[in-house]
Amino acid sequence: xxGVRRISTGYPAIDDLLGGGYPVGHLSLIYGEASSGKTxxxxxASAERARRRLKVLYIDSDGRFSCERFLQVSGDPGSLEMxxxxxxxxxxxxxxxxxxxxxxxxxxxxxxxxxxxxxxxxLALGSGGDAVALNKALSKQLAYLKGLARARGLPILITxxxxxxGGDSAEPVAKRILEYWSDAIIGLRRSQGGLREVSIxxxxxxxxxxxxxxxxxxxxxxAPRGPIPF
Numbered sequence: 001x002x003g004v005r006r007i008s009t010g011y012p013a014i015d016d017l018l019g020g021g022y023p024v025g026h027l028s029l030i031y032g033e034a035s036s037g038k039t040x041x042x043x044x045a046s047a048e049r050a051r052r053r054l055k056v057l058y059i060d061s062d063g064r065f066s067c068e069r070f071l072q073v074s075g076d077p078g079s080l081e082m083x084x085x086x087x088x089x090x091x092x093x094x095x096x097x098x099x100x101x102x103x104x105x106x107x108x109x110x111x112x113x114x115x116x117x118x119x120x121x122x123l124a125l126g127s128g129g130d131a132v133a134l135n136k137a138l139s140k141q142l143a144y145l146k147g148l149a150r151a152r153g154l155p156i157l158i159t160x161x162x163x164x165x166g167g168d169s170a171e172p173v174a175k176r177i178l179e180y181w182s183d184a185i186i187g188l189r190r191s192q193g194g195l196r197e198v199s200i201x202x203x204x205x206x207x208x209x210x211x212x213x214x215x216x217x218x219x220x221x222x223a224p225r226g227p228i229p230f
Contacts, residue, residue, distance in 0.1 A: 003205065004023045004024070004025075004026070004204055004205030004206070005023070005024040005025070006018065006019065006020035006021035006022060006023055006024060007021045007022050007024060007045065007048070007049065007110070007111070007155050008020075008021045008045070008048050009021050009022060009041065009044060009045055009048070009221075010041075010044030010045055010047060010048040010073075010220060010221075011044060011214075011220060011221045011222070013212060013214070013221075013223065014041075014198060014212070014214070014221060016210075017198065017200050017210040017211070017212055018184070018186075018200060018203055018206065018210075019203065019205070019206030020206075022045060022155045022157065022184065023155065023183060023184055023203070023204050023205060024153060024154070024155045025149055025150050025153045025154065025155070026146075026149055026150070026155065026156075026183035026184060026204055027142070027145050027146045027149050027156050027158065027181060027182050027183050027184075028155065028156065028157050028158070028182065028183065028184040028185075028186065029158055029159075029160060029172065029178055029179075029182035029184065029185045029186065030042065030157060030158070030159045030160070030186045030188065031159065031160040031161070031162055031171075031172040031178070031185070031186075031187055031188070032162060032170075032187060032188030032189060032190075033161075033162050033170055033188075033189065033190060034161075035190065036188035036189060036190050036196055037188050037196045037198075037216055037221065038115065038116065038159040038160075038188060039062070039064055039065075039115055039159065040073070040216055040220050040221065041157075041159075041186075041188075041220070041221065042058075042113050042115045042157055042159055043069065043070055043073045043220065044073055044220040044221065045111060045113070045155075045157060046058060046070070046083060046111060046113060047070060047073045047074035047075075047076070047079060047220075049082070049110040049111040050074060050076070050079035050080070050082035050083055051074060051076050051079050052110065053082060053108070054082065054108055054109065054110025054111070055082055055083075055084065055106060055108050055109040055110060056082060056083045056084070056109075056110065056111045056112070056113065057084050057086075057101065057104055057105070057109065057111070057112040057113070058083055058084065058085045058086070058112075058113045058115070059085075059086050059087075059088065059094065059097055059098065059101075059112075059113065059114045059115070060085050060086065060087045060115060061087070061088055061094050061114065061115065061116055061117065061119050061120050062115055062116050062119050063087055064115070065085050065087070065115070067080055070083065072218050072219070073218075073219055073220050075219065084104065088120060090120055090123075090124065091120040091121050091123070091124040091129070091134065091137070092124075092137070093120075094114075094117075094120050094121075094141070095137050095140070095141055098114065098141045098144060098145060099140070099141065099144055101144075101145075101148060102148055102152070105152060105154075109152075109154065110154075110155075111154070111155055111156075111157070112145075112148075112149075112154060112155075112156045112157070113156070113157045113158075113159075114145070114156075114157070114158045114159070115157075115158075115159045116158075116159040116160055116161055117138075117141065117142070117158040117159065117160055117178075118138075118160045118161050118172070118173040118174055118178070119161060121134060121138050121173070121174065122161060122173055135174070135177060138174055138177055139177050139180075139181070142158075142177060142178065142180075142181035142182075143181060145158065145181075146181050146182075146183070149183075158178075158182070160172040160173055160174075160178055161173050163175075170189070182202070183202070183204045184200075184202055184203050184204060185200075185201040185202040185203075186198065186199070186200055186201065187199040187201055191213060193224075194215065194216075195213045195214065195215060195224055196213070196214050196215070196216060196221070197211065197212070197213055198211065198212050198213075198214060198221075199211045
């Protein structure tokens, strides 16, 4: 896996943690608790691609994509026209969108995002859905995304909510399924002083793991303001 190509996360310090950015031709998982910065990281990568006039396919399963926030992160008024946003109505609609994603690929597509891949899955489970059928469908979505990333040489980002596994320990919803299919794994956590901790837990083609503390500003993740709490 040496020599894996990468795209920028939109912030050089996080690029450095990943050895250059998100791996191209791979499926990258970003997970974390609410307000930890998952969508912000997805928007930053999307904005970076759009500023280069590359198309971004963005599946907004959380219903949180904001044109105003995207433009704030991007800083380029013309970048929004490069982003195609789809908002599934339920988990099965999400399945249809993902399993037909290749039909929306075009020349100059530079990134695909699913934010969040587990929100509608979790809602379906909580509404009494068949857990076996839902798990199979989620696994099929992830397998398709991973195969599409490799076949088309495309970086694909997915985000996930978390569940608490005891104490202050959090893990992705559907942990075993997501970890099985994901190539790169980035964990986010809210820290003291309003900071966000970014942990690189798996990263193809780049040895070791990494961790950093960052603030979130108008343009996304940035260097911490003031002293770092210990």
